[in-house]
Amino acid sequence: xxxxxxxxxxxxxxxxxxxxxxxxxxxxxxxxxxxxxxxxxxxxxxxxxxxxxxxxxxxxxxxxxxxxxxxxxxxxxxxxxxxxxxxxxxxxxxxxxxxxxxxxxxxxxxxxxxxxx
Amino acid sequence: xxxxxxxxxxxxxxxxxxxxxxxxxxxxxxxxxxxxxxxxxxxxxxxxxxxxxxxxxxxxxxxxxxxxxxxxxxxxxxxxxxxxxxxxxxxxxxxxxxxxxxxxxxxxxxxxx
Numbered sequence: 001x002x003x004x005x006x007x008x009x010x011x012x013x014x015x016x017x018x019x020x021x022x023x024x025x026x027x028x029x030x031x032x033x034x035x036x037x038x039x040x041x042x043x044x045x046x047x048x049x050x051x052x053x054x055x056x057x058x059x060x061x062x063x064x065x066x067x068x069x070x071x072x073x074x075x076x077x078x079x080x081x082x083x084x085x086x087x088x089x090x091x092x093x094x095x096x097x098x099x100x101x102x103x104x105x106x107x108x109x110x111x112x113x114x115x116x117x
Numbered sequence: 118x119x120x121x122x123x124x125x126x127x128x129x130x131x132x133x134x135x136x137x138x139x140x141x142x143x144x145x146x147x148x149x150x151x152x153x154x155x156x157x158x159x160x161x162x163x164x165x166x167x168x169x170x171x172x173x174x175x176x177x178x179x180x181x182x183x184x185x186x187x188x189x190x191x192x193x194x195x196x197x198x199x200x201x202x203x204x205x206x207x208x209x210x211x212x213x214x215x216x217x218x219x220x221x222x223x224x225x226x227x228x229x230x
Contacts, residue, residue, distance in 0.1 A: 004160075031216060042206065042220035043161070050215055058217075090160055094216050103216035105151050106208075108160030 003027055004109035006091050012115045019078040021112050023091030025071075031094035032074040033106070034058075034066060036087040043090065049074055081116045088113050129227045136194040138224045140207035143188065149212035152181060152192045155204045155223070164192070164205075168212065194226075202228045 003026035013019055023032065031050055035043040035058075045058030047066040055066050063085060067075045078085055092106040130136050142150070148169035153161035167174045167181045167190070174181050180193040190209075194201055204225050210218035 035220075040222065042222045043208075044220075045217065048215070048217065056215070092160075103149065103212045105163040105166055106161075106216075106218070108153075108162070110158070110160045 004091055004093060004107055006089075006109040006112050008112060009110070010113045012117065013081055014117055015082055016080050019081050019114065019116075021076045021089055021091075021114070023074045023076070023109060025074075025091075025093050027093065027095065027107075028071055029093035029095050029107075030071070031096075031103075032068065033092040033094070034064070034074065034076045035090045035092065036060065036085075037090060037111070038087050046076065046089075081114075083116050086114060086116045125224055126222070127225045127227065129229065130197050132197060132199060132228055132230050134197050136192075136197045136201070136226060136228075138192045138194075138205050138226065140190050140192075140209075140221050141188055142190070142207075142209040142219075144209065144219075145188070146211055147209040149210055149216075149218075150181070150183060150190050151208045151218070152179075153206045153208065154201075155206065157203075161206060197226075197228050199228045199230055202226055 005024045007022045033048040034046040044060045046064050049055045049068040065077045089112045091109045094106045095104045151166040152164040154164050155161045165176045165179050165181050167183050178195045183190045204223040206223045207221045208218040
């Protein structure tokens with residue numbers, strides 16, 4: 001796998017506080033993604049990155065920002081956490097075939113369980 | 118946009134049975150489909166994928182079938198084992214450009230010994 005490490009693995013915080021989640025990968029994949037996973041929903045895309053300093057919004061981006069200053073790190077920030085952002089957050093990377101450039105299956109980290117009280 | 122869904126939230130089977138998990142998608146432009154397995158407390162793990170130029174692909178004990186006419190794919194697990202108990206997701210998307218797959222909600226497979 002891509003050696004994806006998410007930190008922290010668990011966090012409990014209060015409404016209104018800022019929170020930053022980190023995703024670190026060791027395989028030099030260009031594409032990185034942040035998803036949230038909630039009961040009754042599939043994985044929903046928050047933001048993704050297609051290169052250093054190149055990011056774009058997903059379907060549930062409100063209240064979240066991201067930064068990617070290095071290939072290996074993709075940060076997700078909740079500027080002012082709300083209870084509706086209580087969720088499990090997954091980071092993923094997406095390798096591409098070196099010859100054809102065709103996308104391959106995403107690799108996922110083990111998630112960060114975030115509780116906002 | 119794309120929507121991808123699974124037909125059943127839970128599937129219970131006996132050990133040794135074959136399991137079939139279904140998924141439907143809406144976007145005809147989707148050309149790349151993946152099945153993932155997710156165990157409790159873990160991230161999704163790749164099981165098998167299929168591109169739209171194929172109807173069937175086999176792996177070890179798993180087979181994915183793709184029916185583009187009705188926009189349906191299925192995951193078949195042969196001789197299901199207790200270790201197969203997990204949530205299974207399908208994902209669909211376009212493999213060109215920026216890859217932004219859409220995920221189904223998942224089917225929880227419960228295997229009874």
